[in-house]
Every structure is written in structure tokens, then in C-alpha cells.
Amino acid sequence: MKKINSKGENKYGHTAPYPEELVQYVINRTIPYLKENIRIIDPFLGSGTTSIVANRMEYNSTGIELNENYFTLSCERLENNFENLSFNF
Numbered sequence: 001m002k003k004i005n006s007k008g009e010n011k012y013g014h015t016a017p018y019p020e021e022l023v024q025y026v027i028n029r030t031i032p033y034l035k036e037n038i039r040i041i042d043p044f045l046g047s048g049t050t051s052i053v054a055n056r057m058e059y060n061s062t063g064i065e066l067n068e069n070y071f072t073l074s075c076e077r078l079e080n081n082f083e084n085l086s087f088n089f
């Protein structure tokens, strides 16, 4: 079991980011049941972990985030992790 930080801010500046391994596990377990044109959606994007992992696995992704600071943080993390990224707002 992996402990998820629930107190204070972590290194990404978000209090409760998902571990990347968790996102990758869920995507890998779900993909076999889906068809083509797969898009990974996280309606609670936070620091952007889901989109980072999805992009690394070469899937398009959509993220929704209420908190403007976390939204900016997730965009920064995505820009820092990937070149030639295109955003649609």
C-alpha cells in the first residue's frame, strides 16, 4: 500500500496528488475494455498527474480543475514535462 500525503503541501504544491503509479495502474486496467479514440478524463485534475501519465502513455487527456492556482500548477507541470504540447481551453 502506498501512503498518499494528506497534510500540508507536497513538492508539486498540491496537498493530495495521486501517485503516478496509481494513475498508470487504473489506465492499464481500463484500456482493454475501451475502443479507439481513447481520451482520459480527470474531473478533479489537481496538480495534473492524470494528464501527465496519460500523455506519457500517448493518450489524449482532458482535465477539469476548480481551483485556479491548481489549474495553473497543472499547466506548468505539463509544460515542463512535455514539449510540443497543445492546450485547448
Ligand SMILES: C[S@@+](CC[C@H](N)C(=O)[O-])C[C@H]1O[C@@H](n2cnc3c(N)ncnc32)[C@H](O)[C@@H]1O
Binding pocket: 014, 016, 017, 018, 019, 043, 044, 045, 046, 047, 048, 049, 050, 064, 065, 066, 067, 070
Ligand atoms: C484529490 S485532488 C486531485 C489530485 C490530482 N489527481 C493530482 O494528482 O494532483 C481533488 C481536486 O479536485 C478539485 N475540485 C474539487 N471540486 C471540484 C469541482 N467541483 N470541479 C473541479 N475540480 C474540483 C480540487 O480543487 C482538488 O484540486
